[in-house]
Every structure is written in C-alpha cells, then in structure tokens.
Amino acid sequence: MGHKVIYVAGLGLIGGSIALGIKRDHPDYTILGYNRSEKSRQIALERGIVDEVTDDFAHFAPRADVIILAVPIKQTIAFIEELAHLSLKENVLITDAGSTKLEIVKAAEASFANQAVRFVGSHPMAGSHKSGASAADVNLFENAYYILTPTALTTDDTIEELRADLSGLHARFITIDAAEHDRVTSQISHFPHVIAASLMEQAGDYAKEHEMTNHFAAGGFRDMTRIAESEAGMWTSILLTNKEAVLERIEDFKERLDTIADKIKAQDDDGIWQYFNHAKTIRQEMEIHKRGGVDSFYDIFVNVPDEEDVILTILELLRGTSLVNLRINEENRDDIHGILQISFKNAKDQARAQKVIEANTPYKVTIQ
Template sequence: MEKKVVYIAGLGLIGASLALGIKRAHPNLTILGYNRSEASRIIALERGMVDQVTDDFASFAPIADVIILALPIKQTKSYLDILARLPLKDQVLVTDVGSTKAEIVAHADQVFQDQAVRFVGGHPMAGSHKTGAAAADETLFENAYYIFTPSSQTKAGSIENLKELLSGLRSRFIEINAEEHDRVTSQISHFPHLLATTLVEQAVAYGEEHPLANRFAAGGFRDMTRIAESEPGMWTSILLSNPHAILERIADFKERLDQVAETIQADNQEAIWTFFYEGRKHRQEMQIHQPAGRDSAYHLFIDVPDKEGVILEILQLLQGISLVNIHINEENREDIHGILQLTFRQAEDQKRAQELIQKATSYTVLAR
C-alpha cells in the first residue's frame, strides 16, 4: 500500500486494536491518533500503535488520507460536523465504527454534501468487556464480520480502499444497506443485550426473597447474561439511535412469551415439547457455529480432579496452542460438563487441544 496518513480518532479498545491491525499489514503507514484521555495516548505511543498523538481533534485531520472515527455514536455525529468545516484533503476517506448505521450515514450524507469527501459507514462486530488502549488486541477482529454500509458519499473504489487498509484485521468484510443493518443487529445484537440485563435484574430482585437463586445460578444463566457486563454508555447510545427496530423486537418477544405461558397454562405437553425441539433444531441450523468473531468461541470442558497442579498440567500440554480464556467452574455444575473450561477462537485449536488432553490423561473432555 502506498504511503498514506491514517488518523484514528478514539484510542479505546476498538480504535487502538484497529491501529494494531493496520500496522500488522502496513508497517510503513503513518498512523496518527486522537484521544481526550492522556493515559490512552501514552499507552498508544509506548506500544507503537500510533506514530503521533494529540488531544486536539482538528489538528491532524487536514493532513490525513483516511480518518477513522472510533467514537460513541453521538460523538461521531458531532465530529462529522467538525470535519465538514475543516480544510480536508481532496477525496479524503472517512469511516466510523458505530454499532448503528442509519443515523450516522444520513448525517454524513448531509454534512459532506457537495464536498470532496468519501464516506463509508463501518461496523466491526467484535468487542470485549475490557476497555481502553491498554486492552488493545491486534487479533480482536479476526474472523469477525466487518460491515460496510455505503452512502451517497461512497465513491467508486472507496470500500476496496478500506478493505486493503484493514486487511491486517483478518476480518470477514460484507456490505449491506444501513437501514437493513440496523434491523438485523436489533435482533441479534441490541435486543440480546437488553434481554441479558433484564434477566440479571429479574434474578437480583428474585434473590432478595430467595437468596439461593444467586448461588445456584449455573452455566445457562451465566452464558445468557455475560453480555450484561457491557459498557452502559455505549448501549444507551445504541438503543436511542435505533429505537423503532428495538421496540418492535421487544413487542414480538412479549407475544412469544405470552404464547409459551398459554401453552403451560393449558398443560399442553406436546406443544411444550415441540417448542423446545424446534428451538434446538433451529439453533443447530443457524450459522452461529461458523467463525464470525469473538462470540464464535470453541470450548472444552474438562472433568479434572481437585488436586494441586492439575491446571498447570493441562496448560503445559497445550503449549503453542492459542487460548482465549480459562475459567474454573467451582460453584455449580448443573449444566456444564467439567470444572475446567478452556476457550479457543479456532476450531482447529480446540480439536488439537482435545486430542492432546485425551492422549496424555484419563480426564473426561467434552467439546462444545
């Protein structure tokens, strides 16, 4: 890739990880960074994520060939306004990373109208419960969907330019309409976060009268509510920037719950069985088992004895295999298959680890 200047505004988890991924494929590019927090600016410089940093957003924008706004949704819109007033390079390429797209794309079309600016809406569908530049990870976007939502400002070749720039992320690039993006993500991303948080709040309230509910919360509850730990400010912005689609999903879910309640009240054993059977069948048919980002994880559950050194024994067997996470399930084993849970990003790593453990030990190993 020819020598370019890339300007990343926002050096949090997403922006800093983008910088690392871009550097991996294009080490000779100049990457400039903006962040209000001095701590993130220092980390980004010290780890070589960026070549220069600033706390004045407007200062680097005029010299950039590509500008990436890795900012919250509302802030992204205000920074688009700032860019529209600056003397930017001719045909500068501007993109964002917002989790909703229609509002941002419409705003960009408005502010850049009749300007020599190429805008492409962007949404890398990956993340972590960690935040800030300190949590940056060049592998964060591997196998994740990276969605582009074209606008009237998306000139010919713009998306191809972005794909080349972001090739080091090793993502799965896809283009869709901004409105359709928001409808789809309301179902598979936004509503699940809302549901997870509601489930946690319900359990907490229930636990006031039944304290054992919190202690007995096992694998199913844990897996369903993990995303309730996400950053509140980000999800407030997401809900308020995509309200119609999300409200429609809530109404639809209420109707489905009412149908289940009616089936239980009617003591309809056949209908209840069909409900669970269809749910299992449909989930097995979904593409969620294919590699598509951080949430497409591969787990091993290992039934290990409670003795000193057993975890170290397992980890020594897996030297050279990339692990995403290690979890020790101590309290409740109702619906998990082992006390030691290992998580991998690639199915090949999971398979290799299972083979090694089964060959070297007598422990029961279950892949999920």
C-alpha cells in the same frame, strides 16, 4: 496508492487494535491518533500503536488520507459534523466503528453533501471485557465479521480501498445496507442485552424475598446474563440510535412469552415439547459456533474430574498456545465431573488442543 496517512480518532480497544492491524500490513503508513486521555495517548505512543498523538481532534484531520472514527456513536456524529467544516484532503475516505449504522450514515450524507468526501459506515464485530489503549490487540479482529455499509458518498472503489487498508486486521469483510444492519443487530446483539439486563433486574428483586436466588444462580443463568455487565452508557446510545428495530423485537418477544405461557396454563405437553425442540433445532442450524460475531471463538469442552491440579495439567499441555478464555461450566449438581471450556482464536489452535489433550489425558474432549 503507496504511502498513506491514517488518522484514528479514539485509541481504545477498537481504535488501537485497528491501528495495529493497519501497521501489520502497511508499516510504511503514518498512523496519527486522537484521544482525550493523556494516559491512553502515552500508551499508544509507547506501544507503537500510532506515530503521533493529539488531544485536539481537528488538529490532524487535514493531513489524513483516511479518517477512522472509533469513538461512541454520539461523538462519532459530532465529529462528522465537525469534519464537514474543516479543510480536508480531496476525496478523503472517512469511516467509523459504531455498533449502529443508519443514524451515522444519515449524518454523514447530510454533513458531506456536495463535498469531495467519501464515507462508508463500518462495524467491526469483535470485542473484549478489557478496554483502553493497553488492551489493543493486533489479532482482535482475526476471522471476525467487519461490516461495511455503503452510502451515497461511497464511490465504486471505496470499499476495495478500505478493505486493502484494513487487510492486516485479518477480518471477514461483509457489505450490507445500513438499515438492514441495524435490523439484524437489533435481534442478535441489541435485544439480547435488554433481555440480560431484565433478567438481572428480575432476579435482583426476587432475591429480596428469596435470598437463595443469589447463591443458586449459575450455569444457564450465568451464561444468559453475562452481557448484563456491559457498559451502560454505550448500550444507552445503541438502543436510542436503533429504537424502532429494538422496540419491534421487544413486542415480538412479548407475544412469544404469551405463547409459551398459554401452553403451560393449558398443560400442553406436546406443545411445550415442540416449543423447546424447535428452538434447539434452530440453534443447531445457526452459525453460532463458527467464528464471526462478538465473543464468538473456537471452543473445546473437556470433561474433567473434581481433582487437584487437573486444570494445571491441561494448561501445561497447552503451553505456547494463545488462549482467549478459560472457564468451568457447572450446573449446581452433585457430579464427579465438570466441563472445562477453553476458547481459542483460530481453528488451528483448537484442533491442536483437542489432539494433545486426548493424547495425554483420559478426559473426553468435544467441539460444538
């Protein structure tokens, strides 16, 4: 199929970045966009993210060959139900970008039953602390997992066609059952947000009587609780549309806390050592350090002294290289060195950075 009309509902970070990726490989496609915010619609037009915009969701739907719902989960389901009552093109391909899949898939299968509609669930596993159309990035999904969950409405050629339409995202497409997707993400995404929020709740209460808690919190505590700053409304929706899996993970975690508590009470030196060493081994065997999920980038770690202009010197060496993130890892210790962590989007930039820093400075560079 040559020219297509793609309708992206939701022109924020995810929807806008998807539209840019489609345009990169398919400049002949017409990209239509929906967003409630006039500001986002204007930015999307000015940046060339879309060709036309509307604040009326139903307005562009009949023109579309492909409809991408890049809106919150509850709104995605509401739009699916609305689309079922509109006059759409025969065999229109509809997909979404929600973080949970089973409820969306069930809604689509029920709403489009006996209609000439193809539907496949999607979950692009990439993100940023930025939001809105102004944050849209054509490289946001580069090497990130883009999960596709087939449905009863997914024909033999649907997955292949959708991957071709999204080829400009340069993502890693993975096909998985919707229920299994929700089970897996409950462990590696949804439950960790519960833990991070709980740690912050606990620390906040503890700091009322132990005020230095707020001052000493750094290092591991900071890394474990970073995601507690995520948008509350989004995570409320995610947990409530994957409640069984998340509740099961919570119960499992309670048992694991009881296990280590019993070892501490019993002063079981070997048992405690085994507990931590086993966790270390599991982490080293996981693909955490490979580009894949949300906020998973190519990192280098530079041992730097606490001296003026050290970071500026390193950044000057990396001029022209696109950085994802930069931070100092400290552990509240009296030490002459800190760890400068620099994140890149691809292995090529990571390797170049390691080489140039080691060639021009005395600092040790490691890749984990």
